[in-house]
Amino acid sequence: MTINLKSAQSPWSGLEGVEQLTLHPINQSFNKEVVIPGSKSVTNRAFILAGFSEGTSKLSGYLKSDDTYWCMETLKNLGATFEFIGDDILVTGIDRNQLADKQQVFIGSAGTTARFLPGILGTQEQSEITITSTEQLAVRPHQTLHEALKQLGVQVKYVEEEGQLPVTIKGTSETGGKVSIAGNQSSQFISGLLMAAPLFNHPTEIELTTNIVQSAYVDITIEMMEQFGIQVNVSEDYKHMTVEQGQYQGATLPLEADLSTACYFMALAALNQSTIKINHLNLNSHQPDLEVVDILERMGATVEKGEDYVVISGPEQLQGNLTIDMNACSDQALTIGTLATFADGPITITGVEHIRHHECNRVSALTESLTQLGIQVEEHQDGWTITPGEIKAATLDTYDDHRVAMSLSLIGTKVDGLTLLDPSCVSKTCPTYFEMLQNLGISIDYK
Known part of the structure; x- marks a missing residue:
């Protein structure tokens, strides 16, 4: 009585028929505004x-x-x-x-x-x-x-x-x-x-x-x-x-905008020495991923908070040599894990053992993905220590997991030729995600 995963695609899905996509960096700073879909x-x-x-x-x-x-x-x-x-x-x-x-x-x-x-x-x-x-x-x-x-x-x-x-x-x-x-x-x-x-x-x-x-x-x-x-x-x-x-x-x-989705665009700005203003956010929200704003600030980003918006500006170099407990905002552990590959020193992420039981084993999925890209990863039971290094483009599985796909896509905004398989899994929470990236100037080839 269980049904194949593809049956979960709905009339609200995106990327119908797309089996893989390849990202190409914009290679220049940008200053943009975005509105995030609902939570x-x-x-x-x-x-x-x-x-x-x-x-x-x-x-x-x-x-x-x-x-x-x-x-x-x-x-x-x-x-x-x-x-x-x-x-x-x-x-x-x-x-x-x-x-x-x-x-x-x-x-x-x-x-x-x-x-x-x-x-x-x-x-x-x-x-x-x-x-x-x-x-x-x-x-x-x-x-x-x-x-x-x-x-x-x-x-x-x-x-x-x-x-x-x-x-x-x-x-x-x-x-x-x-x-x-x-x-x-x-x-x-x-x-x-x-x-x-x-x-x-x-x-x-x-x-x-x-x-x-x-x-x-x-x-x-x-x-x-x-x-x-x-x-x-x-x-x-x-x-x-x-x-x-x-x-x-x-x-x-x-209903509130989705702060989890917003975090990918905050991270995008932090990673690309760019500025993104995210409008129509509830900064008094109980959504725990709001903590990512403070984490990005620890990593060197400049943050401006308004009544219903946040502006993130990326530094010339993301800061490493940090230990970050992400138990409360564990949906974004993969996001910070991908940013760690571009920092100036190792980053240890802790407190996320429970994400081994989500759409996939997210701890192992990030380890395997970053290792395939040439990054040194020490996997712990409740997270990782990620050491920055030279990244080589590769074709990566998304494990039918929207968080894996959206997090790994950030690397493709810096490293040319990163290919993601089954990108339509982002339809679980944000069917327009890759379209939003394109609107910010990221070039994407679909197959």
């Missing part, structure tokens, strides 16, 4: 909460990507309606009394949907819903979340392999109560429990047995739940959370 993390949270709200929500600034498309399609198959009006979407919530007794939904490769949806489906007593996905997503870690849901009275049955998708979810009359779960594997597990909690049959109490990883993403979830009418009580150390029963109410929300 995948924020969009999928908003879609799901709107889909399980009473009434109609109005969402603006949403992201059109593969992951958000399949999240939307899943909710539509369950009975939500999505109406596009200009740049807005009107989302009318699911009538839970009309859910089919048995139903199957396909979520593509969307890890956020895989972690946010099971719990909230487990609040439906009369409906047994099977979640299917691509093979890539099926084998990613899910069991910690599913075991937590079982503690809360949800029925969870694996269709094929234990701990993997596809999985069948069904609620019972006795959902809710107290649950214990590790916090150091994925903040998405915690967000999935929180989003479901108000719809269980009893108040819910969540206890974390370890420190939490990437607590900022839990903050995003809590803030959005509040915007849809639900309050969460959380301790300062995030180890204790309580959620009363309630019903989500439709809301009108502008």
Whole structure:
């Protein structure tokens, strides 16, 4: 019941039919402005909460990507309606009394949907819903979340392999109560429990047995739940959370730009002795990748922060001889890892062991890619020490991982002839990424 990765491509994909591309540097400084598309993390949270709200929500600034498309399609198959009006979407919530007794939904490769949806489906007593996905997503870690849901009275049955998708979810009359779960594997597990909690049959109490990883993403979830009418009580150390029963109410929300995507353009400026102004950013955002601004400043970039923008100007030489803990902003560990190859000394990145379990083993993927380019990399369990050196162009695998593709592309803006295979994987979060690079003057050949 798992489906080939290419099936995750959607009408919102980019680079259809492109098997590889080769980048060519601009070879001169530039001063440009860019506007970043919406956040995948924020969009999928908003879609799901709107889909399980009473009434109609109005969402603006949403992201059109593969992951958000399949999240939307899943909710539509369950009975939500999505109406596009200009740049807005009107989302009318699911009538839970009309859910089919048995139903199957396909979520593509969307890890956020895989972690946010099971719990909230487990609040439906009369409906047994099977979640299917691509093979890539099926084998990613899910069991910690599913075991937590079982503690809360949800029925969870694996269709094929234990701990993997596809999985069948069904609620019972006795959902809710107290649950214990590790916090150091994925903040998405915690967000999935929180989003479901108000719809269980009893108040819910969540206890974390370890420190939490990437607590900022839990903050995003809590803030959005509040915007849809639900309050969460959380301790300062995030180890204790309580959620009363309630019903989500439709809301009108502008959704934030994606700071993760913004980081690639900040890094591009830092790497190419250029200046990029990124507009329409929320610099008070909980999105943790905002920390990259400070990391780039440590590496020698000049930073200017405005009310809703940031300007990054690159130095003549990126600074190395640094150790950087990127646990909180681990989605950008590959980005800083690629910049490290151009620094004036080694850079050690720590705190990112958990990214071994994302779309691919990202720690090993960067090691293999930089080694193929001639760079000395010492791989650690939780990161790398990367020593700058002369880079030779090569053809690199993207491992069907958008973060790998976007990070390695930065090297191609400095080293002529770098080729990336399967570049369309960027459609997971930013289908227009390579088009945006071209608009900044980077030459790209497509095949």
